Amino acid sequence: MAFLLSKLPSLSALLSAYGSLSATIILIRTILCQIIPNPVRDYISSKLSQSLSHYFYPDFTFIIEEHWQAVNNETFRAVEAYLSTRIGPSAGSILIGSNSLDPHNLEQGIPVGCNIIDQFQGMQLEWSLGSIGTNRSFHMERRYFQLTCKKSDQHRIMESYFHHIASTAKTILRGRQNLRIYTYDRRGGRWESAVFKHPATFKTLAMEPERKEEIINNLNSFVRGKDYFQKRGRAWKCGYLLHGPPGTGKSSLVAAIANHLRYNIYDLQLQSVQSDADLRRILTSTTNRSILLVEDIDCSTKASRDRTEIKDDQEEHGEDYQTCRLSPSDPGLTLSGLLNFIDGLWSSCGDERVIIFTTNHKDKLDPALIRPGRMDYDVYMGYCSFTGFKQLAETYLQIKHHRLFAAIEDLLKKVSVTPAEVAQQLMKSDEPQAILESFIEFLEIERN
Numbered sequence: 480m481a482f483l484l485s486k487l488p489s490l491s492a493l494l495s496a497y498g499s500l501s502a503t504i505i506l507i508r509t510i511l512c513q514i515i516p517n518p519v520r521d522y523i524s525s526k527l528s529q530s531l532s533h534y535f536y537p538d539f540t541f542i543i544e545e546h547w548q549a550v551n552n553e554t555f556r557a558v559e560a561y562l563s564t565r566i567g568p569s570a571g572s573i574l575i576g577s578n579s580l581d582p583h584n585l586e587q588g589i590p591v592g593c594n595i596i597d598q599f600q601g602m603q604l605e606w607s608l609g610s611i612g613t614n615r616s617f618h619m620e621r622r623y624f625q626l627t628c629k630k631s632d633q634h635r636i637m638e639s640y641f642h643h644i645a646s647t648a649k650t651i652l653r654g655r656q657n658l659r660i661y662t663y664d665r666r667g668g669r670w671e672s673a674v675f676k677h678p679a680t681f682k683t684l685a686m687e688p689e690r691k692e693e694i695i696n697n698l699n700s701f702v703r704g705k706d707y708f709q710k711r712g713r714a715w716k717c718g719y720l721l722h723g724p725p726g727t728g729k730s731s732l733v734a735a736i737a738n739h740l741r742y743n744i745y746d747l748q749l750q751s752v753q754s755d756a757d758l759r760r761i762l763t764s765t766t767n768r769s770i771l772l773v774e775d776i777d778c779s780t781k782a783s784r785d786r787t788e789i790k791d792d793q794e795e796h797g798e799d800y801q802t803c804r805l806s807p808s809d810p811g812l813t814l815s816g817l818l819n820f821i822d823g824l825w826s827s828c829g830d831e832r833v834i835i836f837t838t839n840h841k842d843k844l845d846p847a848l849i850r851p852g853r854m855d856y857d858v859y860m861g862y863c864s865f866t867g868f869k870q871l872a873e874t875y876l877q878i879k880h881h882r883l884f885a886a887i888e889d890l891l892k893k894v895s896v897t898p899a900e901v902a903q904q905l906m907k908s909d910e911p912q913a914i915l916e917s918f919i920e921f922l923e924i925e926r927n
């Protein structure tokens with residue numbers, strides 16, 4: 480032990496060695512500082528710290544939250560759609576559900592806490608779904624995806640993996656089996672959805688063929704039109720005003736549009752909107768590639784109605800005038816708030832949006848709402864023409880010709896019946912001859 484202690488350097492020798500080492504380091508540093516230019520020094524030190532951090536912290540994490548700047552995060556939706564096709568044994572658990580007992584309708588989703596492994600261009604990518612929020616405040620729950628990868632893959636992921644996710648998700652969402660219809664739950668303060676399975680298509684719709692063709696062409700160019708809209712500095716959206724008497728197929732046309740585009744529908748009752756700020760919040764929580772539907776807009780709120788008419792109605796019926804129900808608290812929704820969403824600055828919020836208003840009384844709407852150029856397409860759904868009748872006969876009776884058609888054509892020129900009334904008559908039995916005879920009788924009665 481004593482031998483070992485005698486071999487150790489003395490304290491003064493250690494201090495002097497430390498002093499000369501420090502002096503040498505300072506000397507080298509000063510020389511390097513003088514001969515190596517600043518930018519080169521910065522480059523070397525950043526490279527050095529990068530390789531050290533890669534060594535000590537090799538992973539990188541991307542967080543994708545459900546909302547982005549107070550609106551729905553489309554990247555979150557894309558990841559959700561994409562990952563639902565990547566769920567494998569590593570997940571440990573999956574969500575299963577369906578809207579019917581048909582086993583083919585079984586859908587799968589990603590539960591919170593689930594881990595999913597994905598491979599892309601040789602990269603190993605680990606996904607998980609997390610959530611912040613408590614059971615008690617379910618509405619406050621915020622989900623987020625977390626992607627963990629190698630730090631060195633970070634740029635490749637930004638440049639190509641997220642593009643791959645976006646394009647795959649687009650295809651998945653376009654081809655999705657079930658559409659959904661959303662209604663706004665004012666008390667819960669959020670959209671509630673149900674599966675939307677409406678059988679109406681453009682094929683079954685009784686409408687003038689040229690008009691039908693025109694709408695289909697417009698919708699097809701709309702879907703392909705991102706560049707078209709961008710080049711012209713316009714928001715990627717289009718608006719339809721559907722008007723005409725009850726039972727002429729306005730709702731059926733909305734369903735046909737949704738089925739054609741494979742877009743979900745957000746069915747908004749303007750009565751449930753309390754103010755312009757409320758409208759902004761509700762509409763920014765809808766997703767892209769969707770239809771915003773406001774049915775019977777003339778009855779929804781004072782905001783949309785012709786101001787002179789409201790005054791006349793109130794004078795005639797008193798303050799309690801209820802023909803077109805208004806919110807008891809008289810919603811603070813204003814016409815300008817509404818217009819802002821149709822073609823004002825807020826209309827540019829989101830992509831690929833179709834806005835549809837329906838009304839039985841176009842004449843009751845405020846002129847500002849229907850001035851030329853406000854809504855892109857004005858579609859009048861009228862009484863049943865002979866062409867409309869033939870379409871309905873084909874749908875309901877599977878016949879294209881019949882000797883009684885001539886009499887029906889003649890009567891339809893004199894009688895105003897809605898396609899809904901015609902459809903009701905054609906559903907009375909399966910036997911075409913008997914049905915057409917009874918339909919002629921019905922038209923004769925209507926004429927007198």
Ligand SMILES: Nc1ncnc2c1ncn2[C@@H]1O[C@H](COP(=O)(O)OP(=O)(O)OP(=O)(O)O)[C@@H](O)[C@H]1O
Pocket residue numbers: 683684685686723724725726727728729730731732839860897898899900902
């Ligand atoms: N143009 C049409 N083509 C095919 N079917 C139609 C048409 N119009 C009405 N119908 C039939 O009548 C039913 C009611 O029509 P729909 O609800 O689409 O009319 P609407 O114009 O929206 O009526 P409302 O103004 O009362 O809401 C539909 O379910 C459909 O069966």
